[in-house]
Amino acid sequence: MEGDWSPLSVIRDIVDEGMQEDPFYVMDLGEVVERYQNWKDLMPRVEPFYAVKCNDDKLLVRTLASLGAGFDCASKAEIQLVMDMGIKPERIIFANPAKMASHIRYATARGVTTMTFDSETELHKIKQCSPDAQLVIRIRCDAADAQCPLGIKFGCEPLTEAPRLLKLAAVLKLNVVGVSFHVGSGAGESLVYARGIKMARVLFDLGETLGLKDMRLLDIGGGFAGNSNSDLREVSQVINAAIETNFGGRDVRVIAEPGRYFAAAAYTLAAMIHASRELSTGTDEGHTMYFINDGVYGSFNCVLYDHQTVAAEPLEPSSTRPTTCSIWGPSCDGLDCVIGSCQLPPQHTGSWLVFRDMGAYTLPVASPFNGFPVPRVRALVDKRLWAVLKDMWPLNEATFILEGRPTGPQTPEDSLTPSERSATPSPTPDTHHTIFVECALK
Ligand SMILES: Cc1ncc(COP(=O)(O)O)c(C=O)c1O
Structure with a gap:
């Protein structure tokens, strides 16, 4: 134009x-490019991994790829779509805590090894299908209100289930590299990210005591507003401050999985x-x-x-x-x-x-x-x-x-x-x- x-x-x-x-x-x-720039300006430490499920329009995915974004894929087909565009596997997280075995095998064969889990059965399945995977535990951390709450389906309880699952992962000699959460899509509360990041820090410390020496990935999920009149500023301030308080000076990579923020x-x-x-x-x-x-x-x-x-x-x-x-x-x-x-x-x-x-x-x-x-x-x-x-x-x-x-x-x-x-x-x-x-x- x-x-x-x-x-x-x-x-x-x-x-x-x-x-x-x-x-x-x-x-x-232009709206996509502007939003990417805005994200980078407001949260320079947080790498966006676009949630492909939100809108898999190839032009949108390609544009984000060309800007440098990573991708959150939930299935074999999403991984295929992104990889067939030439995206390297390191730029993909398989962020579905309940995966089909064949999808795990496909991801692994294509080099996508970072994946989430929130249950014992998923750990055993991954042990079978992808024993060298880099695992990210998904904990539950719900916003006070959200357009689409997700905690009812995914995310283990951080204080009770998560320690047990981390212990099991250590016993199975699986490689847990980090902690993730999703506050709910279209979250109406900003402070929830501070709670999630704080809980993640507790689990990083627990992981170290369990001998999980590779924990260096924090994934703060999606939930960011995407409408034209929305503003990322408030939530970015909460996130930046919480990262600084809990992970300042630590060699921890921080990623997020925004969907509607880029697409709406x-x-x-x-x-x-x-x-x-x-x-x-x-x-x-x-x-x-x-x-x-x-x-x-x-x-x-x-x-x-x-x-x-x-x-x-x-x-x-x-x-x-x-x-x-x-x-x-x-x-x-x-x-x-x-x-x-x-x-x-x-x-x-x-x-x-x-x-x-x-x-x-x-x-x-x-x-x-x-x-x-x-x-x-x-x-x-x-x-x-x-x-x-x-x-x-x-x-x-x-x-x-x-x-x-x-x-x-x-x-x-x-x-x-x-x-x-x-x-x-x-x-x-x-x-x-x-x-x-x-x-x-x-
Ligand atoms: C695991 C995961 N990550 C990211 C997203 C994207 O969330 P949003 O569009 O709220 O940013 C979703 C949405 O359901 C999801 O399930």
């Missing part, structure tokens, strides 16, 4: 072409209203049901699984008084309700609604149920940023299709002779110039 643009202006450009009927995302690569704000969804129905409420105030072309079986699965509340914004601003309405997905299921009640200026069939912060736990879960397609992603990058990114491994122009055609030598202009090329008019420099870039890897 060149000139002044925003995800909304690009959505408008696409819609104005008049050819678009299916829902689509615009993904702003970069993706904006556009969906079209294709039908509506007026309900008589028996009052002066009516209620309009709007039906859009994406629903809870598609992107809005996040309403069900990720406990997300989403906000609809009309693409075209209007000064007409908002009225009460609800927004429904396209399927024939009554469960397919995106927003039960909200206020919007009256919309008509063919109007588009925009949903911001839709990049986390949406696309990888979406299904084409009832024959409604999962939205495609159109990636955007500012020309100045592109100039930097395209020179960074592993992104290069061969990765992309530009305006529906591969770039580089394949573009028609490149097949022209120099004199033919100079005769071809170039776009007027001051016009708003949009280039749609799509990931050729899809």
